[in-house]
Amino acid sequence: MADDDTTPGGGSSPEDDFQELIRQLFGGGAGDFDPEQLSRLSGMNIDPAMMQAVMRQLQGAFASADESGISWDMAERQALHIANQEGLGVTAGQRTDLDQAFALATLWLSEATTISDLASPPVTLTRGGWVEATLPVWQDLAAPVATSIADALTSALSAQAPEDMQGLVQGAGRLMRTVGGSLFASQLGQVVGSLSKEVVSGGDVGIPLMPDGEAAILPQNFADFGRDLEVPEDQLALYVATRELAHARLFRHAKWLRLHVISQVTDFARGVHVDTDALEDLASRFDPSEPDELRRAIESGALLPARSEAQEAALARLENLLATIEGWVEVVTETATSRLPSAQRISEAVRRRRAVGGPAERALGSLVGLEIRPRRMREAAAMWRAVTDAVGPAARDALWDYPDLMPSASDIDDPAALVARLEARARGEEPARDEMDDALARLLAGEVPAAAAEGDAPAPGASGEKPETEGDDSDDDGSGAPEDHRPV
Template sequence: MPCRLVNMNSNGFGFSFGNNDDDDDKNRNNDPFGLFGGNFGFGGQGGAGGPGGLGDILNQFGQMLSGMGDSMNSPEAAGPVNYDLAARIARQQIGRVAPVKDSEKEAVEESLRLAELWLDNATQLPTSGHRVEAWNPENWLENTLPVWKRLVSPVAEQMNKAQLENLPEEAREMMGPMSSLMNSMSSMNFGVQLGNALGDLAKQTLTGSDFGLPISPVGVSAVLPGNIAEASKGLNVAPQEMLVYICAREAARQRLFKHVPWLVERLVSSVEEYAVGLEIDTSHIQEAMGNFQMDNPDPERLQEMMNELQGMDLSPRIGSRNANAVSRLETLLALVEGWVDIVVTQALSERIPSTDAMNEAWKRRRATGGSAEQAFSQVVGIELGAPKVSEAAELWRRVENAVGVERRDAVWNHPDFLPTAEDIDKPAEFIDALLGESDGEDFDPIAEITALEKLLAEEAEKKNDSEDDSEDDGSEGTSDKN
């Protein structure tokens, strides 16, 4: 499923957060990674008692009011998102959790150390050397909130701006005296949405980079042993094997984040770039309303119009002028997770017999749109769906077969060398190019880029010098003529 923009709730007073407990129970019974299941989409739909219905609305409104108090007076209440309120609601969702036991910390440290040792045989990228931490859901919330702020703030800010620009000029003038109140309510609404999403995600996530985004603090490899133990209940796998598997995935990602210095910034900046171009389209709403004549209609016709309106999607459509940022983000995440799939499988498959079973469970979780991805769409507005991780993994496998592990990992040296979305779908041409490069004995991709940049700079300098000489000749000719 391709990455797409989510039709976010642009109304600052909408509260729709569905949660189907029956589906969650079913996922828990059939698939331990079904714990990631959930309904996080903006603009949830349902009857009065169903997801997104009156019960959910009143529940969310009650949660918002219960957290108002000090949150309304906090410094963050004036920003695009009331993060104080978000943190309060997230903690309510998490509830009381036990501190991580010393035995759990030791198990995480030993599992990560073992995973790092085995990964050395599967990749040329060295260990990250990061500090190992074992978290509970509350630790996860506290430690990842700074990165969530960076991801969510530009989206919320641009959404508010787009909403105001979309209003008719008369309405904007009328809103002027109430702008402060409206901004505060919009900030609270975003805070409620973020708090609910992060509270649910905290109880289900397994590591500090569960879905390809580095949201844990720099220099930290984090694992949530309690959540992993819960997820392993649905698999016929020893808990220790599950822990080593998840630790290996975290360790592999952190190797990339540490030794590919441009990668983290490119992932986060793609979200920011998308946010800058946010636009709200209400033309379909205006068109629908224009088809109805409201000048003294008879009761029967009025009822017909109401029935027709109920069957229409009248929610504002959210888009971005920077749609390429979404595609780039999807491609990067697919390449990261595909690479992780390959190196983890190679590192563990001969040592842990249940590796294939855990890989399949992980794929099912990813294919069904786990709540990690849906939570991301909830708070950022980009629905990742199921990025082409399997296709990316197959590309990395074929690259390794063609040019070896060292050249495979060297592709990460510069963003210009990475496969594109087209390469993921049709990798043959990309692999042929690598084979051509490998014919050279001393191929150095960074040196090639540096040489190219130097050549372009020299050509630009010559062009500027030529233009300066032409201007000088022209001025001298004019002077002689005068």
């Protein structure tokens, strides 16, 4: 102890004790603290018991955090704790009833769409089972925001630290990231856990959360959903089963669609950055003994700035894509369940529920800045009905065969133009040419592109002669293009 900095009374100062605790944390010794050392923290107005709990929590977060400092295990534990609170499982009677609904829905769907059946049978899930099945997708969607918050928190707290503490703060960089990442993971877990009490089926949220080709219903939530609809439970089960199977069939058939949706969501999420001014303001008055203020700021979305133009464009693309998917599912489900007397009432309830969203879905929007409700679902459904009436289910469903065939936002705006193209194709007529078609035809014919003509430089291969190789100055035609760049 002779080499230690001591107070005039011979003991170490509270500040030294605090810094020594931080060093223990980084050294991996946070499991057992010296009680006497903790008691001396009272000189800094820090509750030793609170500090011990905080340090142990942080050590647990360190152990489960990944390279980004985010503890996804914490998110899963939090979500499962909420999902399993009521301890309700799936009864044998519920499973039997839903299995029968799925079986009949499969037959009805075969008459309404040419997209084939699933390879694996649909399942009934508990809320906890839904959390475990879907959390990997939630993690992928939330990771960019979690990383941004962790980075910004590290930077903001470093900027607020006094000069004589900069060395300690720089050494505590991982601690800062873990605090931000752990708080975000905890909030994500709460949101996903709460969402597990709202969703009725695997495709209920609109994005492909379930593994490819899997359909599922949550009996606990199904019962809550139908309680106020005043429709027979067997009819409700048939409608929900048909809708879920249609959603799962579509994503199994169009194997590219899942990646397309997820990439649209992550394109938006990558553009999310934390409002550093708001975070610095919060950091300037942040009390480590009162982490609720930071937790509330993360949960409310107060740290996320207004969307940029690029984000607004990405969100518009995503909304159109989700509306196109949901519109097709609605039309196919409507056709398949036309025998149900209560189908229209159930359909309107589902549509209204998807448009408004539940509390947990709104909380998710605040957490990651993304609302995943298809605002144009009615317009998209009207487009799919017009297509079905004009060319039939087979030609309609063939639009999901390749990404470039899928209807666009302009087709939702003007279904008549899409119908005209499909009817012309059905008659064997060539589709109307556009500028891209003309440019491609000129390129394939070896004609000089307009840009090259304006610069008085012939296009590679336009004269029919082999372009000169690089480094050969004889008879240079000025193109400078290697042979591999000649049009085929």
